[in-house]
Amino acid sequence: MDNEPAQTKDEGFLSRMALNDNKAGMEGLDRDKINNIIMESSKGSKFYENELKKDQQVNQRIEKMMLQKANITQAQLKKAQAQVEKMTLALERSRDLSRVIVHVDMDAFYAAVEMRDCAELKTKPMAVGSMSMLSTSNYLARKYGVRAAMPGFIAKKLCSDLVIVPPNFDKYRAVSDEIREIFADYDPHFLPMSLDEAYLDFTEHLEQRQTWPESLRTHPVEETPNPKDTEAKDEDLSPILFKESPGSPPGLDGSKGANGGSELFGTSVEEAVREMRFRIEQKTMLTASAGIAPNMMLAKVCSDKNKPNGQYRLPPTREAVMDFIQDLPVRKICGIGKVSEKMLNALEITKCSHLGQQMALLSLLFSETACQNFMEVSLGLGSTRISRHEERKSMSIERTFKELSDAEEQFSLCRELCKDLAEDMKKEGLKGKTVSLKLKNVNFEVKTRAQTLQCAVAAEEEIFAVAKDLLKTEIDNESPHPLKLRLMGVRMSAFVSSDDKAPTQKSILGFLKSGSSGSSEIKGEPSYNPSQASQPMACPSVQTAKRKEEVFLHSRKPEETRNGGEPQQSFFQRAQAKRLQLHVSSVNTQDEGCGAEARGISPIGACSKESALSSAALNKTGGSVSQVLENKRAAPAGDHPSTSGCEARPQILICPVCSSKVETTDLNVFNRHIDLCLNVASTNQKKSESESVYDEKKCLQECKELNKRKERSEAEEEQPFGSKESSRVCPRGGQHGKLSDLVCPVCHLTQETDDLAVFNRHVDLCLNQEVLHELKGQTTFSQNPSVVKNSKNIGKSQRGSPSSLPSKKSRSLGLCNTIDKFLR
């Protein structure tokens, strides 16, 4: 393959704009001619200008890097080298060659499907897409330099005969289903990367296969495989779109002619993979290519080696792997794109072997993550286990259009997007806390703006309420000029995990009573007035924990996902994990998910859906450590927990942290106040660790500042609780100085801790106990609950670091665990 990374001494810019002939089927093209056409077609366009700008940014990055490089001393390098060698050894020790990983990839998938279904296309250069953008081209078109991700109008200039077919995603999905059925026969846990691509672990299958009789390894040869095609022009309709590449089924040619023939496959890996490809072809009349290797990273590269319609096996020996890696251009590695390539090239690193040789240098110039990746690549290491069930992290929708400058239209488009997104979210039962707005102006400049709520939302109005504000801000920023947009997108992220959704949040009592997460109904709730059943759809997502098994288009997962819990972890990984842990426990952030709570118990018309705005404002409130029990926490003794939140009469609440009075009808406001106090406290604590003296003035000031800062970005109608009464004392009434010996307002026992988060947790537990107590009608709850120790509880431990506080007395551990579950 002549896939030299297009070393463009010319401008370097070519590496960005020029033809990327890294793909199969693009060998031996007249690159210069093609690049000329591409440049000519692009020059002067806004797109081109923007690309130029981006390229300059990359160049600056490179310059910066080169400067850094120039400043590296021999001593540093030597030290780094030692480190690198140590890590290399460790990585080497972790090398696992025992797995047989296969990467399968359909050849020119969309294009192949279209060709299969339309005889006329078979002999023509064609591509799937539009005049604006192509998603795939067939191999005939590739001869002209026409490839995926190229705009159709440019492709047309390269090949005036090019036929552009609009995509039929439903059809591709259907075919995808068919091939996935076959995949599952070889690995029921296969990992789909897109409609046409997947990773499979053949290891188990191969073990089984050794014992299989021939009958199980024999597959019929269908002669008239295309029922959809009514015209039976035999030669043209041959199911074989591509001549066999080196790695094709050996017996295929021989036995193909006869109707009713069949094909026997052996027991080796290669035979098994040939069999799979054969079956795919029989079933879909489309060909696939495959790579066989001891890990995912290598398998991926291998599948490209004999494309189309071929396969390549990399033997599972260290020698074979290292040989294979040696001359492999870095750009071939999944994850190293054009920018990384360019940066590496600047360091004269073009092949994977160079990576290994330059690791010391790289470790001084690149991030830890990047280095780890480079090092693994240079050693031919990759994930040896494939796993599927990663949860989706975001969901988005975006649209490109002709210039849109009218604000009104922009808002309505925004709403439209939110509506569609909300629909999608609903389909998967998702709720997220972060809403992002993406804007691209007519100069192709992209902006994203995000806001994170305290509560997870999913409905159109809720999303729109936020997106609209973000959009408004941008419009205002630009005024008096209009925003001239060419794209708008909305994204949801920070999903609450399924465990965290509605049920537990809604009402702990309801949860306990129903004994399962199946329902968030609070029906059992004594003092809950049934008439309140009009309870806003507040938290509709009861059963939402269930997600659709698989979502085709969204099933991507990073290639380099690390295997779950294997001893395969590298030094880098472990070190990083450790750092991360440290980081997490040292950072004070918001807690996750409060589901229905905020809206559910909010006294103000949370239930009324009338105004998207008001509902959004409400959504911004609530959500905190003790969200689970916030109503209880805020409720004066005697008040029933679940009703207290719905009371509209103003209450004076005492903050357990700063002991100040908080006058509010909204428990969320109160809760947030507590959060802020805790934030301030622990920040201060950290700052003055050495003195271990708590500065009261500072606390007050910071409390105010924090409150103000937060308030500012929030709904205007909310009364800033921090700005009033001067009666507040920080950290607690009377207790100046040392931040120890906090007294739990519930159990009244002294807590020997300096950590307010720990203390807070204790209070939570106490409150929980009260609830449980009421629930079970028990009478003895004088015990002081132990502070739960659960270092794994990261989401929570952001506020409550694992504590070593000795529990005063032993108490029902079972109960403790139960509570802890809720607190997660």
Next chain:
DNA sequence: ATACATACC
């Protein structure tokens, strides 16, 4: 947490 960039299909 937010913004922006990179990468992949």
Next chain:
DNA sequence: TACTGGTATGTAT
């Protein structure tokens, strides 16, 4: 005429 859309992740602040 015309340079996507969806998702994840890394990097910097």
